[in-house]
Amino acid sequence: MDRREGECEVTMMIRHGAALKVENCGKTFADGTCALARATLDIAQSETLVLLGxxxxxxxxxxxxxxxxxxxxxxxRVLFDGxxxxxxxxxxxxxxxxxxxxxxxxxxxxAENIGYGLRIRGVSRLERAARVAELITLTNLGGLEHRRxxxxxxxxxxxVALARAVAIRPSVLLLDEPLTALDAALRERLRGELNGLLRTLGITAIYVTHDQAEAMELGDRIVVMRKGAIAQVGTPREIYFTPADRFVAEFVGAANIIEAPIESGDLILPGGRQPVGSTGSRARAVAMVRPETIRIVDADKASLTGIVDSIRFAGDRQRIIVRDAAAIPLALDVPHTIHVRAGERIGLSIAADSIRLLPAEG
Amino acid sequence: MSHKSFVWICLLPLAAVTAAFFLLPMARLLVTGAEGPRGLAEYLAILVEPRYRATLVNTVLLAAATTVATLIIATIAGLFLQRHRFPGRAVLVAILTFPLAFPGVVIGFMIILLAGRQGLIGDVSARLTGDKLVFAYSIYGLFLGYLYFSIPRVILTIMAAAQKLDPGLAEAARSLGAGPFAVLRDVILPGLAPALVASGAIAFATAMGAFGTAFTLATNIDVLPMLIYTEFTLAGNLATSAALSVGLGVMTWLILALARSFTGNSVAAAG
Incomplete structure (x- = not known):
């Protein structure tokens, strides 16, 4: 925003960018399809907002x-700083x-790519070269300046794409699935780099992705979207632990979605009873349990038991599928120091506060 | 039979046709060109003899002007047709590419109908100014004919190339502040460069060697194909016409090669 480049060098590390407001914005295409229902969003200065879906x-x-x-x-309406x-x-x-x-x-x-926006703005060759050199260092591209x-x-x-976008000191940085075209290992490493860079720049950013791991790591807040509408807005923790509905719960992370009646504060399951932390009864409830919140305990002492159906080794942990505990097979993520065999009856312990009751659909 | 010998046998018909209809006539042409009273010097005549040289310059200028005008018109039209969808678009594309079906004679005839002595332009200008504007039989008529002839090919090539351009490139340039002109200069035209060179080369080669249109319009337009024809049929000067034919071929090839290497270098230099 500041055209006097020299002054901006020292302000590099402090927060900048505009505060954004998206007001009542919908999009219906000429053929009548509604791509986006009317949505309103506030994005604070230097916040990274992830659009996930x-x-x-x-x-x-x-x-x-x-x-x-x-x-x-x-x-x-779209407002930049009002x-x-x-x-x-x-x-x-x-x-x-x-x-x-x-x-x-x-x-x-x-170098010409990175400096293009500055050239269009009529920034002198000398200042341009200085700014490009700065960004080359920042993005670790040293030695590649003259490559095609x-x-x-x-x-x-x-x-390079990131450096080119940042070079003009934009009011907001918009990233449209910037890591999707890369292979998994590189994607993970660059995700970390990108995160560091966004924090360093302290710039307002909107980041579009379908990858929930990216959204969790990069977003100050996440907007989960579904079929052209916003399903939930919240911090990564809010989205993960208190999803607004079944869609969000299943899209962000792995989730066991259990449908069962509640009797005086307990889910009534085929494998036993499970307290949910609230009193009262319901004929039909939808509860979400994250696989890593379920612990394995002695079957004799547990109020909820099931039979090990299969075990999948995933390196850092193992995923155990348990049948007969709930109407659906339950997924558990446990450390690989725990040894169970397929067919074995095990007890399951779930803390009541890690169960999230979701609004029943339909 | 091994795969290799099978491939060689399949290539035999091509080799025979190439030898019979390309290599032998070319060799004969080269020999004939040197069999005149001046011997090998006949080949220099195209550059040394003032009349021949003037004709050569004329032809190259006409071909160059046709190429440039065609590229400008066809690039604009091609980009427009690629980007916009409107009722009647398919019909318009069909009409624009229709001249592909016409031989040079028909195009010459159409130019006469347009700008000849009984032509439309002459009629209109006679009513408006009292002067009858007639230019069908001159090099301007020929220019118009070649333009008509070249535009369809170039439009089709540009449309195909424009379709392959990543729309993200133009959007990226715009996000960095580039207006429409800068986007055209920095993104669209560089992206179309290979197509422009390829289709420009075809337009140029066609304008250098096309005969039908020139022959229909008049026999005294100073272009190389006409000169070769008159030397051959009217003057019976076999050696000269053979030497001129070789000269026309070499010149066209040389200029095309230059254009190609020029764009190749500029792409490398920019990159």
Whole structure:
């Protein structure tokens, strides 16, 4: 935002970017399909907001509305620091964008790509070179300044795309599935790097992904979306431990969703009774239990028992599937120091406060 | 039979056709060109003889002008047609590419109908200014004909190339502040460069060697194919026309090779 580049160098580490407000923004395409139901969101300055959801949930549409690549339906507004930019095209909004395909200019070198936004802004060659050098260091691209894009690896391309978007000191950084095109190991490493960079820059960012692990690690807050509507907004912990509904519970992390009646504060299950921490009775309740919150105890002393159906080794832990405890097979994540055999009857212990009752659907 | 010998046997017909219809006539042409009274010097005549040289320059200029004009018109039209969906678009594309079906003679005839002595443009200008505007029989008529001829090919190539451009590139440039002109200059045109060179080369080669249109419009337009024809049929000067033919081929090939290497280098330099 500040055009005087020299002054900005020292402010590099402090928080910047704009506070965003998305107000009543929906998107209906010309053929009548509704890609996004009217949504309102506040994004604080220097906050990282993650839009999480399966493909086709409207998260990219929402990002493109903020970017200025899509116009919201009449009545919707996009405000940057209180200023209404709804009618401004993307080139007037000062947004930094990172695309899933990276969209790096193949006819330019790494340095030319990073400096492109500054060149468009008429920043002098000298200042441009200084800023590009700074970003090359920041994104660990030293020595690659004069490479062509097709000579870079996937991870390097991703970092060039990020450096190019950040170079213009955008009001907001918009990232559209920036790690999806990479293989798993690289994705995990770059996720960490990206997280560090976003904290260092302290910039307002909106991050679109379908990967819940990415969302958890990167987001200050997560917006879970489904079928064009917002299902829940909250911190990663809120989303994980207190999901608003069954969809959120199943989409974020692994979850056992148990449907059973409640009698005086206990879930009545085929394998026994399980307290849920609330009193009263219900004919039908939907309860969520995370696999890692279930512990294995002595079958004789347990109020809930089941039979080990299968054991899957996952390296850092093992997942045990237990049948006959609930109407559905229950998944348990336990350390691999615990030894059980298939067919063995085991006792299950679940802390009442780690059970989350969800609104029953339909 | 091994796979290798099978492949060689399959290539035999191609080898025979190439030898019979390409290598032998080319060799004969080369020999004929040197069999005139001037011997090998005949090959230099295209550059040394003032009349031939002027014709060569004329032809190259005409071909270059046709290529540039075609590229400009067809790039704009191709990009527009690629980006917009509107009723009647398919029909418009069909009409624009229709000239592909016409031989040069028909195109020459159409130019005469448009800008000839009884042509539409002449009629209109006579009513408006009293002067009858006739340019079908000149190099301008030929230029118009070649333009008409080249645009369809280039439009199709540009449309195909524009479809393959990553729309994210233009969006990325815009997010960095680039206006429409900067996007065109920095993203679209560099992305289309290979298609522009390839289709421009075809337009250029066609304009260098096309004969039907020139022959229909007039026999006294100064372009190389016409010169070769008159030297051959009217003057019976076999050696000269053979040498000129070789010269036309070499010149066209040379300029195309130059254009290719130029864009190749510029891409490498930018990268």
């Amino acid at each position: 399966p493909s086709g949930c409207g998260k990219t549409t929402l990002l493109r509305i903020v970017a200025g690549l899509e116009m919201p339906d009449a009545g919707g 200023k209404d930019l709804t009618r401004q095209p993307i080139e007037k909004r000062n947004v930094g964008m990172v695309f899933q395909s990276y969209a790096l200019f193949p006819n330019m070198t790494v 894009i097709d000579q870079l690896s996937g991870g390097q391309r991703q970092r």
